[in-house]
Amino acid sequence: MEQAMEMMASADEVLFPNYGKRDLAFVRGEGAYVYDRDDRRFLDFTAGIAVCNLGHAHPGLASVIAEQAKTLLHTSNLFLIEGQVALANKLVRLVSAGTPYRAMFVNSGTEANEGALKLARRYQFVSGQPQKTRVIGLPNGFHGRTMGALSVTANAKYREGMAPLVPGLETATSYEAVIDAIDDTVAACIVEVIQGEAGVRPVDREFLQRLAARLRETGGLLIVDEVQTGVGRTGTFFGFEQFGIEPDIVTMAKGLGNGIPTGAILAKAEIASAFTPGMHGSTFGGNPFAMAVANYVVDTVSNPAFLAHVRRMGAQVRRILAETYEDVTGLGLMWGFDVPDAQAWRQAAVDRGLLVTVCGPKRIRVVPPLVIDDSHVALFEDVISSIERMS
Template sequence: MSSTTNATLSHVDSLFNNYGTRKLSMVRGEGVFLYDETGARYLDFTAGIAVCNLGHAHKGLAVVIAEQAQTLLHTSNLFLVPGQVALADKLAGIAGLAEDAKVMFVNSGTEANEAALKLARKYHAAVAKTNRTKVLSLPGAFHGRTMGALSLTPKAAYHNGFTPLLPDCLTPNSLEDVLAAIDTDVAACIVEVVQGEKGVYPLQAQYLQELSKRLREVGALLIVDEVQTGVGRTGTFFAYEQVGIQPDIVTLAKGLGNGFPVGAVIARKSVAAAFTPGAHGTTFGGNPLAMAVGNYVFDTVTKTGFLEGVNRVGKALEEVLLRHFEHVSGRGLMWGFDVADAASFTSRAADRGLLVTQCSDTRIRVVPPLILEESHVQAFEEIVQEVI
């Protein structure tokens, strides 16, 4: 164990306790594996919570980061960043929105959703001239921890001690109630095509299409939160491509930076027009290093054959899960399944060298790196058989 790791473990008391006790300390990664301070190896089916799509210590990305770090790290948005233009062109081109798209860069998923909430309200105030402020979210959703994003995340445990939340951020009790709540007072509705935090539950395409239709009928915006599902996680670059809807606003983060903080908001040109100079900003968002990373990740994920591989290996993983578990759901390389005791399952899996994520008392989520291969799926099944 290195002296640095010793120092880290011996000064845990200096950290906030908002993450609770963490039993493992990872010090190195390689591909789909993580290594702790003792040298033990773990098959990583968490990927930094659906972040490290290209795996750990990706050589090509490491070169890009090193070269950019030696060139220019940060200038702020007082100046045009060429990497922003390049990545914005790519994202706008692949988004497939109903009209030309514009892109703004931030640092995280919750920042992207916060910006989307502001953009929706600003659009109605400054462009549509309706002054609508009501924003709907869906039961089981998760959109982030800052006050606006939290106000759209209907989980009581996350709200405790932080009320009052933002006004006019509403989550009806059921999916049908969301449809019924869409009227001319609604500015927007934010949705996840696959609800990850809840336990990896895809929403039905028919429902999402009906939701989109009703929003259009009343002049409200559709915001699709692709923070966890985007950048190839579900087998297409965006999850909404699979369900036949066209968002007005899309939010991205997680996989776009492969571990480096990068977030993005993509919007129809007429919606993006609401953010005039000074309407919103960020000091670090879209800095040269973040853009070098984002461009590399985008180019890698969109290479011919990459997403085909995600779907092929995802199908193999699905077959393994269906053999051993109940209520298996997901897409691509994003899956959830039921177990009797999720905390015990997670602990026993880690003891055998497999990392998974607990979503609830009885629900497990697996979101491995997108570079996963069939041999890793076989290793996963062998460990699972020992655990269960």
């Protein structure tokens, strides 16, 4: 404990303060659990903010990482990388059974979204529609911290002191205002089918279908941000599969690399062709190491039996939450719920060996590894029961 306290004190002296005070540090993980230096075990229902879909120290993934580390980590995109071809073949078939898509690989969700914004504008330009430069984000949406992604992210707190943002990239004040704003100057709209940072709020299915139809009428593109909802998190490989829409561009990251920084942009082939040589790139994106990991993750998660397991576990988590809490929303293994005081509830959970995230003054988010089983759900239920008995 003393060593951990010294490390935290040192952190205050040498690290930026942008993450605030962090009172926990972990040294190892196993499955759905993480452990600190005192070997205290915590049930991890954060999964690195919806990243570690296969949990911690997954044996198969560890083997892939070790093998790739012994062969080749990085060459750059000056050279063809076999793992990119293999992964792209899998992803373009998962995103659509009939429409041809192409893939490009980056390092993070923010980079994927930034690339998608550029691609939307570039496509309209090469298609003879240079006036189509505006991109509209939804109320309460979150797409990242870089200047472009931030410009279509609605949270005013993240924008404070960052102005001026990128011209033509904007957010609407209501869903209806999004529809009303779509005209001949709109290159694209960017949406999450479930708004994770806003409290795990599924966007209305009918609205998304209306939005997609309006964009088709005007020639705008539909960008679906699957950074948090993709790779099995909602019980289907992509979250949009459950909303009856067909994206023009899909962005991915988080669970794709299970902790190894990895992201992807998928776009319909005609749209992808707008990125001619030199128009966009990444030094590290899609390197052999990241691709080895992502190929293993996709092979595992896309298995129908694996996705059925996610749906079954998700139904159990939802049942437990709905028995006690108000406004339980989400899909698969991605849930939000209301409590009287989110920070106090989070601390009570930590005291009982459970990790969750706060996404509002009265809102808790749980996004456990997709490999949890009945025993983990039972422990989660026990912790909730203990917290409620002490309330």
